[in-house]
Amino acid sequence: MSAKSAKETTARPSPGKGEAAARGPGDPGPAGMLEMFYYLCLARAVDERMWALQRSGKAAFVISGQGHEGAQVGAGYALDRELDWLVPFYRSVAAVLMKGMPPAELFLIQLGRDPDPSSGGRQMPGHYGHSRHKILSTSSPVATQVVHAAGIAYAAKVRGTGEVCLTALGEGATSEGDFHEALNFAGVHRLPVVFVVENNGYAISVPVSKQMAVPTVSSRAAGYGMPGVTVDGSHVLQVYEAARAAVARARRGEGPTLLEVTVPRLTAHSSDDQQEKYRPSEELAHLRERDPVRVFAAELRERGVLTPAKEQEIRARITREVDEGTEIAEAAPLPDPATATRYVYAEPPDAGR
């Protein structure tokens, strides 16, 4: 990712931008690592606030990305966040924040308010989209978006835009026919697309052992003529390194990559799920050991990148941004039912006025 794009796509000042040229390829440098840490913690704080809004009766539903942040921040950092496309799924909290959506917009979505930029209160929380940030609108059926990513990448290739498309999905979605059809098409046409499977081990309650007969999702890549890689999503820099290679390969015109990132699912599937019913208590007890926020913080402290002062500064900034974002969203109007029939089809420019 170029320093230029970081500057232009990050709405808020991020630490130490503009140092990319001084580093070797693939080395995010201390400033880059701190930016990743910022997004990791921001995504977690936004997610926790979503739950708080739900628990206090202000939000109807939460679908969470907690535990997935390492996968999303590592992969997101490998993108040119201005040029490239993101085709997300419902756990892509960190990914859409990195792509430029501020916390207030995620809370507007969470509360179903009129200014919700993804759907204006038409979709359930977690269904992200934003054309200006090149984030495709998402639906609830899983894996349909994977085919769209192939189509976006095909258009990028024939139009010569230089764009790469990154799409994200869970391991459960890899059982859908659309996953196969998308990877097959992308493989045939050597498209500039990166398929990131955030494997948290469960499709709601169904463990991965009942989802597929092979030990890794990435091993399926062979069937599509593309490389398949599995990395540990608790280690953000490992994800970044793998994603950087996949994005670079796509950008060079060498085709797609299937990148599997193993992540812990730190919460229940959603606010309507009771995971104690199907997850062993032993597993739940040790879940936090794989928390990417905890693991990355320890790593950065060890490297001397994250000082106590720096950490305090980042966390204070996040608290402020999350509080401000919540206030903006709570003050925003709900949609007017009189507008519910709009935009079924394209409207003439003066319609609805």
Added chain:
Amino acid sequence: MADKRFLDAIHDALHEEMSRDPSVVVLGEDVGKKGGVFGVTEGLYQAFGEARVIDTPLAESCIVGVAVGMSVNGLRPVAEIQFADFIHPAFDQILSEAARLRYRSKNDFGCPIVIRTPYGGGVHGALYHSQSIEAFYAHVPGLKVVVPYTPADAKGLLKAAVRDPDPVLFLEHKKMYRSVRGEVPDSEFTVPIGPAAIRRPGRDLSIFAYGLMVHESLQAAEALGKEGIEAEVVDVRTLRPLDTKTILASVERTNRALIVYEDNRFGGFGGEIAATIAEEGFRNLDAPPTRLAGPDVPAVPFSHPFEEWFMISAPKIAAAARALVAY
């Protein structure tokens, strides 16, 4: 004006739109070198190259889903599903994605794609090469559904569909490809999606039909005319949005409505026309709005007598019209 086959008119629309707009691409099974199993895309591969005329894997959900992705990144894809009978694996992509993208994003994204597919029976295609599928898709808000009858309409409506900002399902009756001919203007033109067309004026009853059933209805109307029954034949052309104004105005003139469709009768699209007439044109009616449609068996059985039994033909329409006039 030139005399064209139905198939040639569709081909010409694609060729002209691809020449006019470099963002228009065609994708589907066998659409490339072969030119499609019916020959509709003949020569496009040679004229526009393999990047714009794409022979896809044999996967319908992929064809439509890829088209959706292309459409949000600057292309205008025209997807071909080889037979309407095989479109169902793409149902989710059409229903949940293409048709909802604009609404669910509050106009942030649109989905300008066309899905062309041959439908209908009468060609010995049996259960899986004969189906009429329009009822499933006309039910979906956000989708436009077009069923042309004349070659000029096929060309003009397809060109309008390619330029439309929303997804359009374009149904081509396969029996008409080589059997229906008609005058097509030489000059550049489009036919707007939406309005119905009155193909034959009449005073005694209105026959509402689309696709091949317009052809059969016109033949029936000729026969009825010799008996002194003047049938008005309305070519519905666009199922969604439906031109209820033209439909109701016709019933106001004739006071009787016969709705003809080839699909299974139960839950078929003609029921929507009948319901509209019953609700909004009740005071103009001298007889119940009546449906004449395919029997409720799972699509068209193969053997010739079976197929003849299934298909709605001019004599069947004429008989239904006589009964309605005598009501």
